[in-house]
Amino acid sequence: MSAQNTEALGAKAHEEMLKKERRANNVWNKLKRNKTAMIGLVIVLFMVIIAIFAPVITSVDPDEIHPLDTFLTPGQNGHIFGTDEFGRDLFARILYGSRVSIIVAVGGTIVAGIIGILLGLIAGYMGGFVDAVIMRIMDGLLAFPFVLLSIILMTVLGPGVVNVIIAIGVGNVPSFARVVRGEVHIVKNEEYCNAGRVIGVSNIRMLFSHILPNILSPVIVYATLGVAGAIISEAALSFLGLGISTPTSSWGSILRQGKDCLNTAPHVAMISGLFILVTVLGFNLLGDGIRDVLDPKMKK
Amino acid sequence: MKDEKKVLMKVRNLTKEFKIKASKFGEQPQILHAVNDVSVDIYEGETLGIIGESGCGKSTFGKTLIQLHKATSGSVEYNGRDIFSLQGKELKDLKRDIQMVFQDPYSSLDPRKTAAKIIAEPLVVHKLEPDKKKRDDKVLGLMREVGLDVQHVNRFPHEFSGGQRQRINVARALALNPKLIICDEPVSALDVSIQAQVLNLFNRLQKEYNLTYVFISHDLGVIKHVSDRIAIMYLGRIVELCDADKLYDNPLHPYTKALLSAIPTESPFVKKERIVLKGDIPSPIGEQIGCPLAGRCPQCMERCRKETPKLMNQGEGHQVACFLYDEK
Numbered sequence: 001m002s003a004q005n006t007e008a009l010g011a012k013a014h015e016e017m018l019k020k021e022r023r024a025n026n027v028w029n030k031l032k033r034n035k036t037a038m039i040g041l042v043i044v045l046f047m048v049i050i051a052i053f054a055p056v057i058t059s060v061d062p063d064e065i066h067p068l069d070t071f072l073t074p075g076q077n078g079h080i081f082g083t084d085e086f087g088r089d090l091f092a093r094i095l096y097g098s099r100v101s102i103i104v105a106v107g108g109t110i111v112a113g114i115i116g117i118l119l120g121l122i123a124g125y126m127g128g129f130v131d132a133v134i135m136r137i138m139d140g141l142l143a144f145p146f147v148l149l150s151i152i153l154m155t156v157l158g159p160g161v162v163n164v165i166i167a168i169g170v171g172n173v174p175s176f177a178r179v180v181r182g183e184v185h186i187v188k189n190e191e192y193c194n195a196g197r198v199i200g201v202s203n204i205r206m207l208f209s210h211i212l213p214n215i216l217s218p219v220i221v222y223a224t225l226g227v228a229g230a231i232i233s234e235a236a237l238s239f240l241g242l243g244i245s246t247p248t249s250s251w252g253s254i255l256r257q258g259k260d261c262l263n264t265a266p267h268v269a270m271i272s273g274l275f276i277l278v279t280v281l282g283f284n285l286l287g288d289g290i291r292d293v294l295d296p297k298m299k300k
Numbered sequence: 301m302k303d304e305k306k307v308l309m310k311v312r313n314l315t316k317e318f319k320i321k322a323s324k325f326g327e328q329p330q331i332l333h334a335v336n337d338v339s340v341d342i343y344e345g346e347t348l349g350i351i352g353e354s355g356c357g358k359s360t361f362g363k364t365l366i367q368l369h370k371a372t373s374g375s376v377e378y379n380g381r382d383i384f385s386l387q388g389k390e391l392k393d394l395k396r397d398i399q400m401v402f403q404d405p406y407s408s409l410d411p412r413k414t415a416a417k418i419i420a421e422p423l424v425v426h427k428l429e430p431d432k433k434k435r436d437d438k439v440l441g442l443m444r445e446v447g448l449d450v451q452h453v454n455r456f457p458h459e460f461s462g463g464q465r466q467r468i469n470v471a472r473a474l475a476l477n478p479k480l481i482i483c484d485e486p487v488s489a490l491d492v493s494i495q496a497q498v499l500n501l502f503n504r505l506q507k508e509y510n511l512t513y514v515f516i517s518h519d520l521g522v523i524k525h526v527s528d529r530i531a532i533m534y535l536g537r538i539v540e541l542c543d544a545d546k547l548y549d550n551p552l553h554p555y556t557k558a559l560l561s562a563i564p565t566e567s568p569f570v571k572k573e574r575i576v577l578k579g580d581i582p583s584p585i586g587e588q589i590g591c592p593l594a595g596r597c598p599q600c601m602e603r604c605r606k607e608t609p610k611l612m613n614q615g616e617g618h619q620v621a622c623f624l625y626d627e628k
Binding site: 214 | 363366368391392395396399400402403404407408409410411412421422425426449451455459469472476
């Protein structure tokens with residue numbers, strides 16, 4: 001009886017050890033130990049929080065025009081970041097602009113991710129003719145410069161947040177599809193996929209239950225880094241006047257306004273540019289950190 | 301006595317060729333003959349050992365039997381039905397009868413699934429046990445059957461040792477109550493001490509479930525231990541097929557003789573004649589003329605270079621593909 005007890009105790013201790021090990025190797029806990037990733041995460045969270053709580057942080061209406069208070073420098077008359085050419089409070093515009101910028105960037109990446117993953121899965125798994133057709137279309141999309149592609153899409157769709165999301169999404173589909181297709185090519189020839197075929201696993205089950213979970217980590221890394229790119233894309237589109245139309249503010253559109261008054265009021269372009277820079281840096285650091293954690297082999 | 305046994309699988313002239321893409325533009329693609337005109341009967345309840353050196357096509361043979369590779373020509377009949385012509389539901393039902401245990405226990409388990417999920421998957425796919433509770437019980441039963449600790453049911457593959465992983469592989473194959481299991485070098489990736497345990501597991505399961513094995517290996521000792529009959533493969537062909545005990549006493553084919561002479565003796569004082577074949581195994585790429593061993597065989601004749609010998613019966617189920625034993 002006591003022998004049995006010790007055995008059970010030993011098994012319990014072993015299980016505890018295993019749990020501890022699992023906890024230590026948990027992605028989140030590994031990420032916590034990665035300093036640069038944590039800096040990135042803090043930046044990203046900060047931006048997300050100011051976007052969510054913009055109305056709480058400032059009570060000023062970002063679209064309110066004060067013709068007498070144009071181009072105030074930061075700190076003047078209680079305007080933390082000063083005002084722009086219409087006398088609108090820049091602090092409020094940056095806060096509300098972060099909402100648009102982040103939603104567009106994340107939304108665009110999600111759209112690109114969903115379409116790109118599906119196409120990449122199908123192309124990589126089916127191979128042959130289907131693969132050739134899908135990937136040639138992707139190559140065709142990739143052949144367009146991103147801005148040109150966006151100009152076409154925005155002209156067809158018209159301005160607006162949803163349409164910018166679609167434009168950024170479509171523009172990023174090919175690169176997602178390529179990443180996924182490459183990974184699928186590696187994973188689908190793994191022995192455990194053969195094992196699944198021997199058992200009689202259907203193609204759909206094979207794709208979504210075996211292949212997708214095993215290619216997810218590089219895709220997550222790519223998506224995180226993709227958000228950084230999408231913020232820049234949104235800024236570029238708005239800068240060109242194709243993205244978010246006035247009066248809705250986004251970092252890109254504020255930057256565009258700032259361009260016209262670089263000499264007289266440099267703070268408008270500088271502050272919005274700084275926010276874009278820091279957020280992109282944050283997403284990049286986070287993405288690099290996740291990559292270090294998820295596939296250590298990719299580390300240089 | 302042989303004739304009383306039921307033939308479970310009948311392989312006839314099975315050939316598998318791989319096209320090698322031309323490296324230069326306009327070049328003709330070359331053909332690699334992985335499995336060449338193999339014919340063999342697999343009897344119910346036996347273990348057919350297949351042995352050969354690396355690259356001789358033994359794994360390809362196994363994977364073609366289970367349709368992981370599409371055969372170039374030839375036929376495989378299972379219980380009298382041509383398996384290459386089956387489709388849809390019939391094919392799915394066939395897959396329940398024929399299972400495979402893979403060589404590498406590390407790569408043949410999905411790293412993102414727990415042991416329970418891996419073992420339960422065949423049951424889910426074939427909708428054998430729709431009730432979750434019963435399915436879990438069955439999984440636990442299978443784990444006990446293959447000698448795994450049931451407490452490890454929620455572990456991931458990387459948390460198991462090589463031998464345990466191979467046991468998971470076996471449990472997964474057993475889940476469907478198969479009749480035939482193709483074992484593709486199931487122990488070659490394991491430590492010698494673990495090899496013995498896993499081999500004993502295979503033997504026990506065979507008796508319990510009346511399983512038929514096609515056991516592929518390059519290890520002469522392992523094959524001797526498990527097999528009822530042994531097929532020697534060389535360059536995609538079966539060169540000799542014989543009952544296990546007779547083969548080791550009386551090898552006929554020059555290649556088999558050379559192969560068996562490579563087994564070290566148990567005593568260091570026993571002198572043993574070692575037959576060493578000269579040269580390397582020829583490339584399986586391109587057309588072959590004559591006996592595959594012709595270039596290396598010490599007893600090579602003129603005829604060997606021109607014709608390819610077929611498996612010929614030498615009595616008591618001992619078949620050999622060599623002109624030395626052709627009475628013509």
